[in-house]
Structure formats: structure tokens, C-alpha cells
Amino acid sequence: MTATGKAKIRKLVTFVEETRNEMGRAIDPPTRRAAAVAVIENPCAGKFVEDLSELIDIGEELGGLLTERAVVALGIPGTSVESYGKAAAVGENGELEHAAAILHPKLGAPVRKTLGKGAALIPSSKKRGGLGVALDIPLGHKDAAFVRSHFDGMEVRINDAPRANEIMVAVAVTDSGRPLARVGGLKKEEIKGEDGLR
């Protein structure tokens, strides 16, 4: 994997969270979400690089790899995923724009290919940080961004990443919204899923 791919991966980490009970109420079926995170070398670390196309291509590769890993960890078909999100943390010798290059131009297409659809914008966050930095991945419904029950976030962190010349890249998927969603708004049963918003 590390030899053939564009991304030089040091580590891949998957997280699965299952909520079975909240405030004394059983959550049945439990809400589940998964994140896959790659720790990669930042080829642009330590200097200003004008052309970030290398990182853009790495983003495309990781979009497929991480989404597949996360879906497998969740144990459901990609088409059953309800919400998604992405995020990146750049080590101290990198630039916020490096995270943008990975996340925005090309990462989304392979995510949507793995999930079958994905009309909505993939919510994202990015930051620069040191080892063990907490990365909050925003989550939103994959076909209709206004579904209020699915506005959520998932924190991931890896104690030994990102090193100064590394980037942490994360994709998260879920089978559900928040455990006890009850603040109204557009419901998932009501969406058209055409314009990505409603």
C-alpha cells in the first residue's frame, strides 16, 4: 500500500462508536458511526509550495481508501450510510492550505462513489496542530444538508500524530443521526435528496 499509492501512509486508524443508552434511555437500535484516519507524510512540509497538485491527488486516493475502511468498520453497505464528514490536521511544518488541497478538490468523488450517492456537500474541518491534537469531524446528512437530526460531530485523535511533517486525514460515516434528536427541522423521511440541501 505504501509503496504503490501516492500517499506515504505511516498509520491507518479506524474508530467505531456505538451509543446504546443516553440519559438513562435505551437507544434501540444503537446509533453507530465510524471514522477512518490516515497519517501520511506531507510532501510540501517545511517550505512554500505554489502548486499543491500532489496533495490534491493524494486526497483523491485517500477519499476512496478511507471511505471503504470506514464503511467496512461500520459493517453496513455503503448505500445505507446516512451522514458523512471529513477533516484534516496538518503538522506544525505544514500549512492550512495543505489540508484544503487534500480535502476539497478531489477527495469527495470517491467518497460518493463508495456510498452510491451523496448529493450534499461533505462538511469539513481543518486545523494545524501537534501530536495528539483533537480533530472534530463535522457530520451532515449525505443527501440533504438541512436534515437537522443528522447535524453532529465526531472527535478523533491519535497520540503520536501528526508529527511536524505529517498530515492526519479523516473520513467519517454513520448509520444514523444523534441518539435522541428532538429539536425539529427537516426530517430524513421528508427529503427529496436532489439538490443536496432538502
Next chain:
Amino acid sequence: MPEVRVRKFVTVVEEIFHEGGPSAKVPPRRAAALAIIANPLAGSYVADIAGFMDDLKPLGLEMAKALVAALGGNSHVVEGYGKGAIVGAAGELEHGALWHVPGGYAMREILGGAKAIVASSKKVGGPGARLDIPITHINASYVRSHFDSMEVGLAEAPRADEILLALVMTTGPRVHARVGGLKASEIKGEDGLR
């Protein structure tokens, strides 16, 4: 004792390709299972707590099975293990000690009678507290290549009246192990030490 109420169940798998050195032919993996449970002993000093160990046994087995499943389903790939607990603010350290028996014996059972003591750590902490879980070889504690650890934690746990219980399994040595000592290939695996 009341039933064990699990609020959240989390699994984490790390696959380590390298750490600046040559890429591993078979990347070692570490897996952690975390269960966030209600602490029925929180809030006051309870003298007799040992009965809760029996109540935790099914959860220990569920977590050990989840770890093997997360590592591909074959328990023979597991070479190292460890366990730990973070007790929320309304509990005491001794509540974390209740995890030694059900957590340790669950992994030994699932791994077919592993010989070595299960290394452990525990502490009292708030939501987001991190715990470094020590890891040693499952059949011989002195295997130096398998001394390792895995940091675990969850932003929202443990609440004051909760306990975060953790089990960890690994599939091999540190990725670039090279400081000598007893090798996994040299162990007798009888006394749990060598």
C-alpha cells in the same frame, strides 16, 4: 448488584506501516475496545463491592470477542494484550480494580488460555481523560519486543457516575523493535514470564 448498563461501545484499530524505518511486511495492528458503563457504586463509599466483578464478566467476553473480530476474526493473530479503566469523578480508584478479573480472564478465555498476567493501568478522570494501557506478550511477560502501549479515551466519557473500561490486543511487536531481550520465538510459555 444492578445490571451492567452500557452507554457506549467503541472500538479502535491502528494499523502501523512504519515509523520512519522500513515498512513492515505485515503491518502490526493494535485494537482497543472501550465500554462506557454506569457506575452503580458512585456517589458514596460502599464497603462490599466485589460482587460487581461477576456482573462484568459477560461484558468482558463481549469486548474480547469484539477485539478478535476487529482484528479479522482469528484469535491466533493476537500476540499482546492489556487492560485498563478510567473511573469518573464520583467513583473511587478501587472501582477500577473491579475490572482486573472479568477483563483479564475474558481475554484469556477467548485467546485459548493465554499464560501471562494482563498488564493494566487505571485512574480516576473526567470526560476526555486519556489512559495509556500497557501491553505485554500474552504468554511470556518478558518478551521485550512486545512491550508496548496504546492510548485510549473518549471526549465525552467518563461522566462522574460512569466507568470507562478498556481491553487492548495487538498482533505483533513494536514496528521497529530492535533493543534485544527475550524474543517471542524463544519463549517456553509455561510460567507466563519466559
